[in-house]
Amino acid sequence: MNVKSLLLVGSALLAATAATAGGFQVSLAGIKNNGMGGVGAGLALDQASMFYNPGALAMVRERGVQMGANATFARQAFRAEFGGDERNLRNSVVNPFSLFAGFGPAEGKWKAGIAVYTPFGSNLRYADGWEGRFSLTDIDLKSVFVQPTVSFAVTDQLSVGLGVAVLAYGSVNLQRDIPVTNSQGQYGHVELDGQAEHKVGLNAGVFFKPSEKLSVGVSYRSKIDATVEGGDVTFSNLPASAKASFQGTEFGVTIPLPATTTIGIGVMPTEKLTVALDVNHVQWSKYRSLDFTFNGPVGGATSSTSKRFYQDALTLRLGGQYKLTDAFTVRAGGSYDMSPVKDGYVSPETPDADRIGVTAGASYKAGEHFSVDISTQFISLQKRTQTQQDLLNNKTTDRVAGTYKTQIVIPGIGLNYTF
Template sequence: MNLKSLLLAGSTLLVSTAASAGGFQVTLAGQKNNGMGGVGVGLSLDQAAMFYNPGALAMVRERGVQVGINATMARSAFRAEYGGSQRELRNSTVTPFNLYAGLGPSEGKFRAGIAVYTPFGSKLQYADGWEGRYSLTDITLESVFVQPTVSYAITDKLSIGAGLVILAYGSVNLQRDVPVQDQQGNTGHVELDGTADHKIGYNAGIYYKPSDKLSIGASYRSQIDAHVKSSNGDVSFSNIPASLSSRFTAKHFDVTLPLPATASLGIGVTPTEKLTIGLDANYVFWSKYKSLNFTFDGPVGGATTSNSRREYKDAVTLRLGGQYQLTSGLTVRAGGSFDFSPVKDGFVTPETPDADRLGLNLGASYKFGEHFGIDISGQFINLKKRTQTQAELASNGTTDRVAGTYKTRIVIPGVGLNYTF
């Protein structure tokens, strides 16, 4: 048995394949931003600036509270290299959410706030009997990040801000089949269930508005290493024949996954009082993710360690979007993005069948009176068809994954409520 393939799915600790960014990064943090292709670094739209650029928060004139939720609905298919029927994932929906509260004196230079969001999370359930079932059958991931933030306007044109990024909660459940059968003919199965340690990083930014028609922003979100230590990571087996039980005795696992740093630049243009356009470029330092290493407290298929190569490369996402105020209460939005995948050829895994992706976005807001408003958004994401061959896997030393072709399309509706004061 190839131990590497046993826990291939572990590379998805706190990750997402059904979201709006490459690799396992997600940017569904603000409902208004979601309708504009995910732009926000060079804008000061609302309290979601805490995520996109903390430096812009001080330039948000209104204090407020907002909450939003999205539903990522992916349709993914796989066809093995040497033919056979097309395999599709069983239907699943993930619901990342966001919550922001921004406070400060109405005419002052100081703003503070708290942000709660879910930038990593996924649920994948491959079809029964699919060719990669010995690598992955099911995965469920959950995470919650909390970010207390402060921002200060040095002048009426320049502001800075920073926040602590706290991994407050993270959990993962991974399952796959084992190529053995018990006396009743049931296929062996392994399940990993773990909770990540609390970790702290930071998010900092600067925002400059030289004129009423132009704004510029830059931000940097630090890397956080998500760590499941052995006391919080459980391993369980089922349908293992008694004759092989001594090779499957592990009870716990230990693993660390880098959640990469991101540097972003953004420009905002306001040609007229009613029209706002944003352009963002995100640079993600994926190259820190070289390999995934597991340690077990007992044998898993006869071994107590596992190493699986990842060799990700740094990648860029480009975003463009805008909004137009149709009436005093109604604002409409549109945008798009192009995300270059960090996954090299021959390194695609079943839990992250990533590829270059094109996103198209629409959104709208309606304000009820002076204080209450509703934001809606919709996204369509098309991942380029991605094929890897057995020859590529053998050449790269990555035969712990599956040769074939992956294709994914994603629809993400979202809705949010906001209150300003």
């Protein structure tokens, strides 16, 4: 039994950080930003600046509270290299959410706030009997980050900010079949379920607005090592002859969640029009391998290693908004997201590829203090094929050969109250 094929949970821990620079990131913090292609480092739009660039928070004119929620609907198709039916994901929906509360003196030099967001979250349920069932059948990942933030305007044009990003809650559930059958002809099955330890990172930024028509920002989110210790391992449908090789009950793994650096520019040609460009750089090259330990034999061994060898990746984002009336604003944008996953290293829990995104959004201000934001995103991952020969060449046969194609639709809504 190849232990490498048992668990891919480490990548699962990453399986959706803010749809930034491919891999596992999913940037769905601010509903306004979502409608503009995900830009934000070079803008001071609202309290969501705590996520995109804490340095811009001091330049946000209004204090306020905003809540946002998204729903991600993914359609993924897989066809094995050597033929067979096209396999589709069973239906699953993920609901990233966010909460931002900012306060401080209306005319003062500082602002502070608290941010709660879900940069990691994934739910994939492959078709029953699909060709990769011995690598993965189901994955469910949840996480909640809490970030207290302070921002200070050094001058009327320059501000800085710092947030302490705390992994307050993280859980993962991963399942796969085992290629042994019991007396009823059922394949063995393994389920991993665990919670990540609390960890702390930094989110810092600088924001510069030399004129009413131009703004520039730089932000940096630090690397965090996500660690699961004492996670539960549960087996089912094992024949008596195989149970001696599957006695482990707990697992441990540590995964680097990579650092991200973003440079953003905002241009305001008129009072009504804003255009912005962001470039994200994610240090995925820190993710070299996935290493597990078990408290007993799992497939005959108490540890395993699976190669990753990711490479650093970029995302380009472009978006804008136009104020049609005092109450109504429309937005649009797009993105090109480069995958960090090399050929021959694609795995079922993150069948990643270069992706193109198109976004739209709008806001309606109902009165002096209350407004509603909506956004929608369409993300298309390019078709990604890896052959059995690729897997043999890279010694990554813990994966499955074939072609993946994924499309995602993400509607979102946000509520804002300013004071």
